[in-house]
Amino acid sequence: MIISKLHLKNFRSFGDKGTTVKLNKLSGFVGENSAGKTALIHGLVKLFGVTSHERTLEKSDFHIPKQAKVETIKELQLSIEARIDFPELLETDQENLSRTSIPPFINQLVVRAATEAPYLRVRLIAKWTTDNTPEGEIEQKLYFVTVAEDIDETEEDLVPVTPHQRSSIQVLYVPAVREPSSQLRNASGTILWRILNNISWPDDINDSIKARMEPVNELFDSIEGVSHIRSVIGEEWKKYHKDARYQDAKLQFSSSTLSAILKKIEVSFSPTHDLGEYSVEKLGDGLRSLFYLSLVSSLLEAEIKITGKSNASLTVLAVEEPENHISPHLLGRVMENLKDISGKYNAQVVLTSHSSSIIKRIDPDNLTHLRIDQTSFTTMVKKIILPSKTSEAYTYIKEAVRAFPEIYFSRLVILGEGDSEEIVIPRVLAANGIHPDDYGISIVPLGGRHVNHMWKLLNELNIPHITLLDLDRERGGGGWSRIQYAIKQLLLYGRNREELLRISWCGKREEILSDAQVEEMDEYPMTPDWIASMNNLWLPRLMEDNYNVFYSAPLDLDFLMLETFPCAYKETVPRGPSIPDRVSHPGKYAEKIKSGIIAALKNEKATGHTYLEEQHELMVWYNTLFLGRSKPSTHIEALLKLDDDDLIMFIPDIFRRLVTRVKEILQKED
Template sequence: MRISSITIKGYKSFGPKGVTIPLQDKLAGFIGLNSAGKTSALETLRKLFGASLMEREIFASDFHIGKDERPEDITERELSIEVRIDFPTDGDDSVPHFFSDMVVDDTYEDPYLRIRLESSWRKSELIQQGEIEVKTYFIKAAEGVPEGADTKKIFPSHLRGLIQIYYVPAIRKPGEQLKYASGSILHRLLKKINWKEDFKEEFDAKISEINDAFKGLSEFNTIQTSITSFWQKFHKDERYSETTLSFGGSDLDSILKKLEISFSPTGTHKPFGIDELGEGYRSLFYLTLVCSLLDVEEELAKEEDEETIGITRPLLTILAIEEPENHIAPQLLGRVIKILQSISEKENSQVLLSSHTPAIIKRLDPEQILHFRITEKYETKVNLILLPDKADEAYKYVKEAVRNYPEIYFARLVVIGEGDSEEVLFNRLMDVKDVDFDDNIITFAPLGHRFVNHIWKLLNALHIPYITLLDLDREREGGGWGRIKYALKQLLEIEIKKNEVLKLKDNSILTAQQLEKMHTWDLTKVKTLQGWLRRLKEYDVFYSAPLDLDFLMLTHYPEFYKKNIPKGGGPQIPDKDKEPEEFEEKLTGSIQATLKSKKATGYTYSEEEKELMIWYHYHFLGRGKPTTHIQVLSSMTDEDIKDNLPPVFTEIFDRISSILKAH
C-alpha cells in the first residue's frame, strides 16, 4: 500500500480551496524556495498518523489566514487533511485490513482508501487559543462523488498503529533519540528484542554483584556515609532519609536509559560520543537510526507469519525527511539518495523528502519531483514537473536538461541561452548592469535548442517567468527566417493564440501555409524581418543578430578581440592591397566557414562585417568560445563594455528589471 495523494485545505499556507499533491512514486521530493509550504506538507502526515497526541495536536496557528485578512476579525476557521491510499496488487490476491472501508471509482477499478482529518477553530472569550475540534474519518465515497451524512465513518484510534510516520526534522538531534523514552527510534528498535525472563534475572544479579563490589571499598563507603549525613542535616523527612550510591541503576530498564553509542577508531585513542561528532556526521547518524529501524522490522518480519502484519509491525511506514542535505558534504548526498531510494522500494515503506538545493534535486528523477511555490496571495501551489510524452523524441533531452540544470526549479526568473558563451557574458553583464543574478534568484540555463518549447512549457507550468536569447544565424542553414519561423511555431506549441502572435499590419492573420514557407522568404527584406523580431520580443524571445552571440560581440568590440591573440599569433591576414587574391581567398574561406556552407557569400552582410568573419573564424572556430570571451572581457572595464553594449542586452536587462518588479 502507498499514499498516492495528499489533499490539504486551510492548513497554514494552503488556502481554503485546497491543494492536491499527487505522489506518483514511492519516493517523492518536495522542492521550492524557502517558506513555500514544503515542511507544512510533510507535517500534515504527522497530524494524521503521528504516534503521540503531541504530534497530532492541531493548534490555532495551523489554520490558514489570507493575505488581506486581519486575525482579530476572524471568528472561525476550518482545515482538512486527506490522504488517498492505493493498494496495487499486480494481479495478486490480497485482503487488506481496511477492506471494508475502501471505495472504488468504477467496476473493475482498483479499490482505494480515503482518510481525512477535519478540524475547526472558533474564537472564544474563555480560551485564549480558541476552541479547536478535531476528528478523523474514513470517507466512504469515491473521489468526485458528492458526500452525504452517511459517507463519513470515524477512524478508530486503534488503527493508527497500522500506518506509522518517522519525521526527520531539519535540525537533527540523534543524542535525544538514544534516550530510552517512549516514542524514540531506539526505543522502537529495542522493543523488537525478546528480553527473556532468565536473561533479565541473570542481568540484574550481575548488576548487584558490581554494586556490592563497590560497597566493599572503604573509600566508597566513606563517600556514601558523608552524603547521607549531610543530606539528613538538610531535612527531617523520613521518607527520603537514606541515600544509596549504585552503579548505573539496579535493573535492565535503568541501564537501557543510559545506553550510548560510541565511534572508533578516532585518532585520539578514545571513542567519540554522538555529541562529539560534527554536524554532518550527526545528521547522517540520525538517518542511520531510522534506516536501521526499518531494516530490523523487515528482517524480523521474515521470521513471522503473514498474520502478524498490522499486529507486530505496521502496514505502511512513511519516512518524511526535511532537508536531507543539511550539514552533509555534497559528495555524500548521492549515497543518501541511494539509501532512501532503496528504503522506498521496500514493500511497506514510502519516502517523502523536502529540499531546496540543486545537489539533491539533480539526483532525483523529474517524475519524482513536486514543485512548491507561493502565489501573490501567499498561498501554496504545487505542480508536477511537466515532461514531454515518453514516446516523444524530446522526452530524454528535456529530462536530462532539467536534471543537469535543477537551479531552474528555484528561480524567480530563468534566462535561456544557447550555450556557454551566453553564460560567460551574462555573468559579466551582471556587474556592468548592476543586476546580481544570485541576489535576485535568476538562473541562466543553456537550453535554447530545438526542444526549447518543452522548456517553456515546463516553466509555464511552474509559473516561473523566463527570457530567451537565440541566435538568428542569418545565411546559415535554417537560419534567418527559419529561426523566426521556429520561434513562432514554438510559441504556438505553448498555446499562444494565433491571432496574437501571427497578426499582420492589416490585422489579418498569417496563415499556416504562409508560416510553413517563411524559411524561404527573402533575407534582404530587412524591415519585414525586423518587424517579426519586434513581435517576438513581446513574448520575451530575443535574438543575437545578425548571426550569433560571438559575432555580435566581435562586431561591437572588434579592437578588443583583435588584441586578444598570443604573441606571434592571429589569423595571418594577407594585405588587402598588396595581395588582393590571397586576401580574397582568405575572406571567402572565412565567410564559408563562419556561415557553415561552401555556397555562402555573406550577401546580407556589410564589407566590414565580412572582413570580421576572418577574426570569427580564428577566435570561435579554431579556439574555445568561452575561453576567448573570458579573456577579452577580463581586459575590458565596465565603461568599455557600456560604451558600445549591443542594444539587445540593454533590452534584455530592462525586461529582467520589469519582471522582477512584477514578481
C-alpha cells in the same frame, strides 16, 4: 503501502481552494524559500506524527486569506487528507502478499471500480474558534472517509480513527534546523522500541537480570568508600523525607529490570584516538545526521528480519534539507541512503532541498515544484513535466534539468544557446546593476535544441523566462526557420494568435497569417525587403513582453560581440588571421574572405550576400576567435578590456532591450 496523495485545504499557505500533492516512494519538493515546502511536510506530521505534540494543531496552522481582516475572524477551518494505496495487493509474488499491512484498516478500505485496488482515505478536520485567550480554541479529529473519491459523502461516512490504527503509519520528521541527538532518540525510541517490544522475552527475565546484577553491586560494596557513600545518601534522605513510601534511597550501579535497560540502550563508536568509546552525542552534527539516516534504514530492515513483520504498516521519513551539516562530497552517499530507505516496502521518503547536489540525484519524475502565487499568497504545486518517454527530447530534457537544477529555485531563467551566453549575459547585467545571484536569476545553456520543451516546463512551473537564440542567417535551419519555429511553439503554448500573426500591408490593410502561411515562412527569400520585414516586424514582435524571445542577429552572440567591440576581441590573440591586402592581392583576398564566409556560416553554398562587406572580413576573425579556440576564454579575455561604461554605452540594442525586460520582470515579481 504508500501515501499516494495529500490534499491540503486552508492549512498554512494552502488556501481554501484546496491543493492536491501526489507522492511517490521517494518524493522531492523544490522551490524558493517560504514557498510552502515545510508546510507540506507538516501536513503529513499533523496526520501521522509520532508524538501528540507533533500532531497538535496551533492557530498559525490555519490559513488566513490575503484580504481578510484578522480582527473580525471568529472561526477558521482546515482539512488535511491522505490517500493511502496498497500496490502490494496487485502483486502475484506470495512473499510480497504476505507482507501486506491491511488488517488494521480492513473495514475502512474503499474502491471506485472493480478493476482498481482498494485504497484508504484518512482526513484530519479541525476548527479554530475565538475565545477569551489569544490562541483561541482548537478542535481537531481524525477520520477514515469510507466512500471513494469524487462521491458525495455524509457524516455517516466519517469513521473516527483509533490511536492503534493511526500508529500503524508513523512520520519521522527531521527539520531543517537539526537537533541530531533528540532526533536520534526519536528514531530509536520509535522504531527500536517497536522491535524490542515484539521480541518474545522470557517471563522471568526481570528475575534473571536482578540475580545477575547482584554480584556487580556486591563488587562495588567491597570497594572502600562506596558503602560509606551509600549509607550517607540513605541517612541524609531520611532527614528530609518522612513518608513510608520511597524512604530507602540506594545507590545502584546497574539497571535491574528489562524496561530500565531498554531505555538506556545506546550506540557507541570505536576505535577512537584515546582507545575509548564515543557515544552519538560526541559526534559532530554532520556525522550524527549521517548516522541518523543509517539508523532508520537499519532498524526498518531489522524489524522485518527479527519480528517477521513491520509493526508500523508504513514509516515515512520526512527530511528537510538533507544537505545541512553534510560535507558536499558526502551528499551522494546521503541520497543513496535515502533511496535505500524508500526502496523498503514498509517505508517512504519525502524530502525538501535547496541543494543542486541533492536535486540532481532525484529523478525529475519524482520532483514537485512549489511557488507562491503573489496575488493570493497561496502555494501553487506543479509536478515536473517532461516530454514523452518515447520522444527523442525526453533524455535531453531530463539530463538538462538534472545538470541545471537551479532553475527550480529561480525568480527568472534566461535560456541561452551555449557557453557564450553564460559568460556575456551576467557581465552585461552586472554592468547595469543587476547581479544574477542577488536577484535569483539563472542563466543556463538550454536554449538550443528542444528549447520548446524547456518553455513548456517553465510555463508549467510559472517561472518567468527569457530566451536568447541565435538567428543564424544563411546557416542551415537559420533565418526564417528560426522565426517560424518560435512562432509555432508560442502558438502551441496558447499565445494569442491574432496578436502574434497580425501583419499590415503598407500600413493600410491588416491580415492574420493562416496556418498555411506560417508553414511557408521558412521558404521566405533573403532579399532586402524580406530581411527588412524580419528585422523591423518579426524580431521586435517576438521580443515583446508576452513572448520574450530575443535573437542575436544577424548570426550569433559571438559575432554580435565581435562586431560591437572589434578592438577588444581582436586584441585577445597576439597574431590575428593572415588576411591578404585587398588592393595589392585582390584575388587572394577574395579567396580568403570566401573561405571565411563558408566556415562562419557552416554552409558550403553560403555567399554572405545578406551581410555587409565589413562583416565578411569579421567572419575571418570570427573563425580565429571562436571556431579556432575556446569561446568562453575569448569572451572572458575581451570583457576584461571593457569597463561598465563601455558596456552600457555601446552594448547592442538587443542587450539593451533584454536588460529592460529583466528589470520589468523582477519588478513584477516583487
